[in-house]
Amino acid sequence: MNLLTDSILVLLILASFLLLSSSRLSNCIKTVALQGMMVGVLPLAANDSLTCRVTAIALVIAGMKGIVFPYMLFRTLRESTTIKELKPYVGYTASMFAGVVSLVASFWLDSRLHLPVAASSRLVVPVAFSMMLTGIFLIVGRRTAVNQVIGYLVMENGIYTFGLAIVRDVPLLVELGVLMDMFMAVFVMGIAIYRINREFDHIDSDQLNTLKG
């Protein structure tokens, strides 16, 4: 089982790097969908005893993260006549480098952090941190609003993974709450992007500073 968890975690990291280096929005959405699915099935791999409940939740989460959210993002992308390129503030090479630095930092954080319970795999906590940092980096370093939503999703994936490392079993109510939160967030952001697009003919968030007094 441990091998399976570890390989999923490695794939998650690779997906993060792919996100950092890809230049097309549609690719980014696909990648984040893949990552979401992998995060969703992670409880199945981590748990030794598969119960019906855990399976159901894992499937729902994987479905949300892997299908529903990407679908909504694709629809937003289609409706807004945005440029499909990313136009990043930070170049792709530099982004990759930042990703590596964040991974190293995550391992350092893991070594300093004394968790009350042992994680299921030694990789879980660093990977979770690295995903959170990558998500934040995407929010800060990319220009379009869609990409910021993607960054947000990656950060959520990281938080979810971290939660999994700590509690192992998935508390139903908490998870549904988180899922609901995310659903609402993506929903609201989708609407917001749509509105911004309609008002300003673009969804470049850097142009919002023309609003300041």
Next chain:
Amino acid sequence: MNLLLSAFIIFVGGSFLSLGLVKYPRVLRVVGPGSVVIGSVLGIQPVLSSLILGTCDFLQMPWQIPMGSMSIGIDPLSAIFAIAILFVSPLAAVFGAGYLKSFEDTHDLGKSWFFFNLLVASMLLVVLARNALLFLIAWEVMSLASFFLVVFEHERDSVRRAGWIYFIATHIGTAFLLVMFLLLGRHAGSLEFSTFFNCGLSSHLVSVVFVFAVIGFGTKAGFMPFHVWLPEAHPAAPSHVSALMSGVMIKTGIYGLLRTLTFLGCPPAWWGWTIIIIGVVSGICGVLFALAQHDIKRLLAYHSVENIGIIALGLGVGLLGVSHGNAVVAFLGFAGGLLHVVNHAVFKSLLFLGAGSVLHSAGTREIDHLGGLIKKMPLTATAFLIGSAAICGLPPLNGFVSEFFIYVGAFEGMSRDGLSSGAAIGGILAITALALIGGLAVACFTKAFGIVFLGEPRSKHCEHAHESCMSMRIPMVLLSLACVAMGLWGFFAFGVMSNVTSVLTSGLTFDPATCGLITPYQDVLLSVTLFALALIVVIGSLIFLRSWLMSGRIQQSAVTWDCGYLAPNSRMQYTASSFAQPITKFFRTFLQTKRYVSPPEGFFPKTASFSSETDDFYGEQVYKPTFNALESWLSRFRQIQHGQLNLYIMYIIIALVVLFVWKLR
């Protein structure tokens, strides 16, 4: 206690109810002020019984908030402030019902009544709170509610500006209070007031707490260097709100200061000196600036500063008495200061309501545009006259009684220990200042009453003036009666005040109320009461005599200034500025009045003009440069406020990561 709690609940309930009644102005007109009246009537009985019988009551309920608890209590010190709140608030509310009628179409009165009720509730909670956190929350609600009441006419630039000045001033004050309570709380180990007494602060820290209390509470009360918000906010607010704020709300600052003093044990002499000097400065400068004003509500606001100065003089004399171990001086000083709190609440709210009545009917606050209103508004004029006489400290009205207490205390400080002692010098200072303040106040109110109500109308504004409606007249009548009644009350006030001062001196080595030294002064006050009564009888019989002599005779009325002028003109009258000119010229070093003169020139001069303007010295010379310098320094940080969403998020993240790494380091 239950009655007080239910009064509090009615205030809060009334505030939310009036928020929901925005659509029904007729119901709102009754409910908004009605809840204030009902709550006050309910609450006044326990307050009175605590004040007269000297009983204390305490109630503690647990509260979710850490370090907080719903500790409320009443003792005579709280009661004397609560009585002012519960007496003036309903009258101001009833006045407001009439005053706000003309705003019904243009303004959201639901919000206005919401904040009014909230202000009354929070003021009551401030004087009842026995937990620092609860106190601060009530204090903050009070500040915010009054801020929103001040900016009622927010469509006017000047009102918004006044609102911001008040907002900033009150929060700077609160910042000092926060630090002060944290200091006390850290040493006491809890934020309950009961644990603060002698909580083991070093003598330096006690002084720091005292200074912070003076600044923090003094900002609310209007002590002279911190008074700048009063002359801005009071004119901007609707009149019933000014009456409540100036009459009652600023007194919560005095309450807070006194309550803090009860925590700090025996005061060193320099505390008394500080308060006396603040009193002298506030009193004299307050009345001088009042003399130079042209706006009647601004004038009244400066008189609030003056009266806070008188209160501070009383408290300072009391503190000096305590630190010199002179029980009589302590009692008389504190009693005079506290009695003046109640008296000022009564006559200042009366004057503000009178000014509101004038403003409502004539439509202007400029004294020089008014005139001759006594013929059109006889009741308002009489009420304003009574209030003016009371604020000047003239017998037989209430202002005299409290100032008399302070005078006697100051004289006692001089005569008891010989002229060389500290208390004696404080006494001399207080007497001189009080005498000067009294004289200048008489000059100022002669000007205000004379120019506004006597003579001929100076502009079109007051030609259509009319007496105000019933709901505006009744509060003025009641407050005038209270002024007279409390002038006769001095003898009876003696026992009540000894209850209050014994709270202030309870932690000390002696209690003036019980040691029997003060009883001779009761006889002095008895003679004050008797003489006041005699004076009223004389005045009454003179009025009766006049009407008796006048009856059956032919009366003629002519133009006021008709002594041989061919074509008398209302502009020939004295103006407010010209009336006050001899005094303002004498004190021009302090006032720095700006004069704009273009004198008549040539043999047939066509145009000439004169105008003068007196800005607040501290506002112009101290605060404006300070805040300008602060702004230009802080504007460097505008660069980080650039509007780039990404970078804002980055700031947050950098802060979080730095904290995280710092913790794990």
